[in-house]
Amino acid sequence: xxxxKLETIDIVFSYDGNSGPPILDDVSxxxxxxxxxxxxxxNGSGKSTLLKCIDRIIKPDHGSVxxxxxxxxKMGRMEIAKKIGYVQQTxxxxxxxxxxxxxxxxxxxxxxxxxxxxxxxKIWEVLRLLDIxxxxxxxxGELSGGQQQKVLIARALAQEAEVILLDEPTSNLDIMRQFExxxxxxxxxxxxxxxxxxxxxxxxxASRYSDKIIMMKRGKIMSAGEPSYVLTADNIASVxxxxxxxxxxxxxxxIIPVGPIKTTMRK
Amino acid sequence: MAKAIRRGGTRTGKKxxxxxxxxxxxxxxxxxxxxxxxxxxxxxxxxxxxGSADLSIWDAYSAILHRIFPEYFYTTWLSDICVWHxxxxxxxxxxxxxxxxxxxxxxxxxxxRNPLASPFTLGIxxxxxxxxxxxxxxxxxxxxxMWLIIGNAFIFAMLCSxxxxxxxxxxxxxxxxxxxxGIAMNYIFGAASSLFKYFAxxxxxxxxxxxxxxxxxxxxxxxxxxxxxxxxxxxxxxxxKAWDLNVMTVGDETAKSLGVESNRIRAIVMTASSLxxxxxxxxxxxxxxxxxxxxxxxxxVIGADHRxxxxxxxxxGGVILLGADTVGRTIIAPIILPVGSVxxxxxxxxxxxxxxxxxxxxx
Numbered sequence: 001x002x003x004x005k006l007e008t009i010d011i012v013f014s015y016d017g018n019s020g021p022p023i024l025d026d027v028s029x030x031x032x033x034x035x036x037x038x039x040x041x042x043n044g045s046g047k048s049t050l051l052k053c054i055d056r057i058i059k060p061d062h063g064s065v066x067x068x069x070x071x072x073x074k075m076g077r078m079e080i081a082k083k084i085g086y087v088q089q090t091x092x093x094x095x096x097x098x099x100x101x102x103x104x105x106x107x108x109x110x111x112x113x114x115x116x117x118x119x120x121x122k123i124w125e126v127l128r129l130l131d132i133x134x135x136x137x138x139x140x141g142e143l144s145g146g147q148q149q150k151v152l153i154a155r156a157l158a159q160e161a162e163v164i165l166l167d168e169p170t171s172n173l174d175i176m177r178q179f180e181x182x183x184x185x186x187x188x189x190x191x192x193x194x195x196x197x198x199x200x201x202x203x204x205x206a207s208r209y210s211d212k213i214i215m216m217k218r219g220k221i222m223s224a225g226e227p228s229y230v231l232t233a234d235n236i237a238s239v240x241x242x243x244x245x246x247x248x249x250x251x252x253x254x255i256i257p258v259g260p261i262k263t264t265m266r267k
Numbered sequence: 268m269a270k271a272i273r274r275g276g277t278r279t280g281k282k283x284x285x286x287x288x289x290x291x292x293x294x295x296x297x298x299x300x301x302x303x304x305x306x307x308x309x310x311x312x313x314x315x316x317x318g319s320a321d322l323s324i325w326d327a328y329s330a331i332l333h334r335i336f337p338e339y340f341y342t343t344w345l346s347d348i349c350v351w352h353x354x355x356x357x358x359x360x361x362x363x364x365x366x367x368x369x370x371x372x373x374x375x376x377x378x379x380r381n382p383l384a385s386p387f388t389l390g391i392x393x394x395x396x397x398x399x400x401x402x403x404x405x406x407x408x409x410x411x412x413m414w415l416i417i418g419n420a421f422i423f424a425m426l427c428s429x430x431x432x433x434x435x436x437x438x439x440x441x442x443x444x445x446x447x448x449g450i451a452m453n454y455i456f457g458a459a460s461s462l463f464k465y466f467a468x469x470x471x472x473x474x475x476x477x478x479x480x481x482x483x484x485x486x487x488x489x490x491x492x493x494x495x496x497x498x499x500x501x502x503x504x505x506x507x508k509a510w511d512l513n514v515m516t517v518g519d520e521t522a523k524s525l526g527v528e529s530n531r532i533r534a535i536v537m538t539a540s541s542l543x544x545x546x547x548x549x550x551x552x553x554x555x556x557x558x559x560x561x562x563x564x565x566x567x568v569i570g571a572d573h574r575x576x577x578x579x580x581x582x583x584g585g586v587i588l589l590g591a592d593t594v595g596r597t598i599i600a601p602i603i604l605p606v607g608s609v610x611x612x613x614x615x616x617x618x619x620x621x622x623x624x625x626x627x628x629x630x
Contacts, residue, residue, distance in 0.1 A: 057523045081526030088524075094380055094516035097571040100289060105514050109526040124286055136285050137292070159525065 004069075005033040005195045006084075006163050011053055011063035013046075013219075023049045024060065025219040031163065034192045036185065038210030038227075039199045042240055045216040047199035048089065051165045054197070055086045067163065081109035085156025085194075087149070089167035099143070099151050100136040103127065106158030126157045130184060146177030153184060157193070164188075166198045170205060178202070182209045207231050207252040215239055228253050237261055296575050299568060303582035307362055307589060314593040315354045319601065322346055331355065359491055360483040360550075361592045361606070362585040365557055367498045367547045369584020370577050371540035372558030373565065374505045377512040377573060378533045379442045385559035386544040389445065389537065390452030392555075394427025395420040395548045397456040399478050400463035403471050416478070417490075417549045424545035427452050432534055440530040441519065445537070481554035481607030483592055494546045501543030502581065508536055509573040516571065554607045557584045560618050567621060587614060 013024040024046045031037045039047045053060045056072055065072040067083055085106070100123060107119045127133040130150050135143060140151060149169055156164045166185065170178040186209055188194050200206045206213055206227070213230040215223040217239045223230045231253045236244045243261050247254040282290070315327035322330070330350035332340040342350075368386055375384045387393075398419030402408045410418035431448040438444050464472060505512075511532045514522045522529040544558075561584040562576070569579045588610060595609035 052520070055524050057520050077523065077528050078526040081524060084524070086521070086524035088518070088521055094518065095376070095382065095566060095571050097516065101513070101570065101572055102517075105517070105525055108510055108514050111510060124283075133283060133285055136289060 003033050004030050004066075005035075006031045006054070006065070006067050006197075008050075008054060008065050009063055011050070011060045011065070013049055013053055013058065013060045022219050024053065027063070027216075027219070027221055029197075029214055029221070029224070031195055031197060032211070033195055034189055035195055035211040036189050036209055037195075037197045038206040038213045039197065039216060040201070040203060040206050040213060040230075041216035041222075044218070045239075046219040047216060048167050049219075050216075051086065051167050051197065051199055055084050055165055056080060057086065078109050081159065083162050085159045085161030085164040087152045087156055087164065087166045087169060089171065089199075096139045096141055098136070099132070099138055099140055100127075102140045102151055103154045103158050106155035109159060123158055126154045129157070130154050144177075145172040146174070146180060149173065149177075149181050150184065153181070153188075157188070162194060164194050164196045166196060166200075168199055168201060170200065170202060178205060185209070203231060203236070203255045207255065231255055296569055300575055300579050300582065303579065303586060306586050307582065310586065310589050310593060311355075311358050311362075314358050314589065314596075315350050317593065317597055317600070318349065318354055320345065320349045322349060356487050356491065357484050357592070358589060359488075360486065361589040363491060363495055363498060364483065364547045364551050364554060365561070365584035365586070365588030366581040367494075367501070367543050367584070368554060368558040368588070369561035369565070370502055370505060370581035371544050372584070373562035373573070373577050373580035374508075374512060374536050374540050375558070376562055377516050378536045379446055380516055380518070381442065381446065382563070383559070384446070385555070386540060387553070387555065387558065389431050389449035389541070390427045390456060391424045391541060391544050392548060392553045393453045393456035393460065395424040395545065396475075396479060396553065397460045397463075398423030400460045400467075400475055403474050403478075404463045404467045421545045421549035423456075424548055425541060427456060428537060428541035428545075432537060436534070440533045442533070445533070477605070478552040479607075480605035481552040481610075483551055483588075483606050484603065486550050490550055494550060497546035498543050501539045501546075502577075504539035505536060506574075506577055508532055509577055512536070512573040512577075513571065552607070554588065554610060556607075556611045556614055557587055560614055561587060564618065564621065 007028070007030040009028050011024050011027040012022055014020040014022040027046070027050055029037065039050065041047055049058070052058045054065050056065070056077075072080055103123050103126060104119070107122065111119065124133065127136055130153065132147065132150050132154065135147060135151070140148065143151065153164070164185075169181050169185070173181060182205055185196050185198065189196055198206075198210070210227055212225060213227050214221055215230050215235055222239050223235050228248075228251070231246065233244050233246050236242055236255065241261050243258040245256045245258060247256065311331070312324050312328050315331065316322045316324055326342070326346045327350055329340045330342040330346040333342040333347065334351065371386045372384075375386055375388060376382060379388065381388075398408075398421075399416055401423075402416045402419040406415070408415040408419040409422055431445060431452055432440070434448045435444050464475065467475065511527045514525050514527045515529050515532060519529040562580040565576055565579040565583045569575045588606065591610040591613050592606045594613060595604035595606055598604060
């Protein structure tokens, strides 16, 4: 029997209730414990919306999300927050907050009014784990993109989340930082600290770091499985409209986009 | 790959240098917050010596402390009357109103995630001003006598925030919707007040504009008690939500993912702080500036943790208002300048200086 940490069953979501075109159309995914599930797809395919539905930041019109076989829609917000961490793509700017205080927010689901020594000690542990202890007293807004991303991952760890949802964690990073952030996620998963679902644009990063990949288009899952099964020239052509060459380097397929497919067939 | 996560620091319970630094800063924050009541106590003493009867600082403090610890401090009949009946009520009003304006300003900025927010962003002042015009011009209100103006100011302030909450709850109480509804309320109540002004007599106009300048000297201990109770309740609610306010400053979606139902918290915090502000404004009139700037000053020094920021903003509000009123009473004594104007005249240059001095991206 396959172990399942988190699954969604037939999730449907549209912004205007039932009248509008669905952003998510019968999406069912499964995440095994201590695995990375990559979600790829063109802009507007519903990747971010799916993550938000899983964390119940938005409520799907139909369908359910099961975490350890428990229905999330019936759990309280605090209870969900103890299990699922969400690393947002766009960081809305609030008032200047130190890195320590930002990570401390992750303890919110576990806290009463006082944060005690244990909570603070946990923050320091997490900061050390991600090797960003020296940033603790800096302002979050003054950090580089890569450092900010690490701080947000640290917050999800401080949350003691079992599943971390990451929305485009590498989108604003240089190639070195992209690897750094993905390596951190990979390590956390390998150490069985968390399972992760990552919405990501870069097909090669997805290929290299995901255990399973889901490819979406217009709210539907077009293909799902091992990277080598999903990331094929045919799939990329039909989902992205891009001609690509696939190289088998090691286990993970390596994708070289060639160019848009000439749509001479179009009227 | 495993190199990505290094085991830094010591795990034997010994604190790292940066950890020591953090503890030190936390200690400093607590000391700073505790300094503010001391500052208030000092200004109170100074303020209590000022007036037509000459009292030394020592006379003033003994008179104050005599009523609290009668065994230890002695005072004369004259000092007692001067301090407890003439000066201290005004001082107590300043501290109380300043505290309420400061703490609710900090809370408003957090829930609206907007540095320009103040207790009056959501139209409370214009609602109250409308109620006051109604009372002054048409003599129309819910209560009679001295409670006519107070009652109107309070009820219309609450009505205004009630409307905003109602409107916002239809569309979901996001910060943007609330601010927009607040601006709309400001305009409509402002327009209604202008209409009253258009038809008002000179005497009535004068009364209305005096109300708009803010006054601390109009009421005594009796009324203060009411306001203190309101502020105590409101502040208690706000402080209990300090953690949620911390989380809400980074955005609703993140807040939700951290377990905070932001729209609900926003409604609760707004209700609590409207109640508190309406209570103050009803008696003192509109005292601007403090609710906007007190929290910013506190934030510069204390940081963004609302467990410290809320009390600090309140206390700093008390310090500023009391300080400004003390200056307003002395500058061209015996004339007492309206406290709202003095606060802005003195506070704005200082605030601008603080902003200019900072080198960070935010301030």
